[in-house]
Amino acid sequence: MTIVTGYPNLADTGRIIAHRGASLVAPENTLAAFRAAREQGLNWIEFDVSLLGDGTPVIHHDETVDRCTSATGSLADLAAPDLATVSAGVLHGGAFATEPIPTLDATLDLLENAGMYSNLEMKAHDQPRGRLAGIVSEALKTRDWAAKRIIVSSFNHDELGEFRELMPEVPVAGLWIGPDEGWRARLAELRAAALHVKYTHLSQSLLQEATSFGFDVRVYTVNDIGVMKPFRDIGLTSIITDDPPSFLEDPDWAAWAARS
Ligand code: G3P
Numbered sequence: 583m584t585i586v587t588g589y590p591n592l593a594d595t596g597r598i599i600a601h602r603g604a605s606l607v608a609p610e611n612t613l614a615a616f617r618a619a620r621e622q623g624l625n626w627i628e629f630d631v632s633l634l635g636d637g638t639p640v641i642h643h644d645e646t647v648d649r650c651t652s653a654t655g656s657l658a659d660l661a662a663p664d665l666a667t668v669s670a671g672v673l674h675g676g677a678f679a680t681e682p683i684p685t686l687d688a689t690l691d692l693l694e695n696a697g698m699y700s701n702l703e704m705k706a707h708d709q710p711r712g713r714l715a716g717i718v719s720e721a722l723k724t725r726d727w728a729a730k731r732i733i734v735s736s737f738n739h740d741e742l743g744e745f746r747e748l749m750p751e752v753p754v755a756g757l758w759i760g761p762d763e764g765w766r767a768r769l770a771e772l773r774a775a776a777l778h779v780k781y782t783h784l785s786q787s788l789l790q791e792a793t794s795f796g797f798d799v800r801v802y803t804v805n806d807i808g809v810m811k812p813f814r815d816i817g818l819t820s821i822i823t824d825d826p827p828s829f830l831e832d833p834d835w836a837a838w839a840a841r842s
């Protein structure tokens with residue numbers, strides 16, 4: 583894939599991760615947003631995986647399609663053939679007007695072809711326990727690169743545990759808004775590689791404790807380049823952002839981002 587901007591190619595440092603793809607410049611969680619992230623110089627994206635009613639895994643954040651597509655209603659009322667009639671690009675319009683909700687398979691194809699890495703976040707919504715984890719693991723098992731280039735996370739730690747049992751070779755990250763008191767035990771139980779938290783809930787002591795136990799620490803969703811500065815040089819692993827260019831245009835963040 584050609585890099586069309588003047589931003590540095592961050593290759594696989596994984597310091598800056600495009601949240602739902604480059605979702606400020608393209609419709610969130612679409613292939614266009616994933617390509618846009620690559621064109622911004624990133625090799626890492628975060629995206630959300632949900633299930634349609636027929637069990638097709640798709641890239642979509644909400645339980646309904648109301649907020650950011652041309653349709654309304656529950657994802658659970660859609661099946662794979664319906665994807666051709668729904669636009670995930672209506673809010674952006676223009677060239678994005680026909681952008682579909684991508685399937686997980688199409689997304690994995692793009693990642694494979696572009697040599698990209700990702701944080702795959704499972705959104706189990708109201709699905710029976712284990713259904714999403716089973717379907718995601720089946721998709722990943724067909725890709726021999728998955729364990730090296732994908733981190734799976736979820737707010738639903740039971741679902742993450744189900745995934746862990748099915749694919750122990752793929753790293754997982756415990757995802758919280760603000761971690762509860764049992765976060766360390768939960769990560770240990772999951773044999774997780776990382777702690778993912780909302781940036782407003784990160785403290786220096788939490789970061790130090792997590793890194794002292796060997797966990798990577800990632801924060802979401804950071805769109806202000808000032809707010810995470812105190813954490814930059816004391817062990818923060820990655821920032822998940824809608825706006826990668828604002829970090830890449832700042833010399834200090836760009837230098838941090840280039841560090842492996
Ligand atoms: O995975 C990090 C972040 O995406 C979690 O929040 O709601 O944007 O999926 P959300």
Ligand code: MG
Nearest residue numbers: 628629630703
């Ligand atoms: Mg997410």
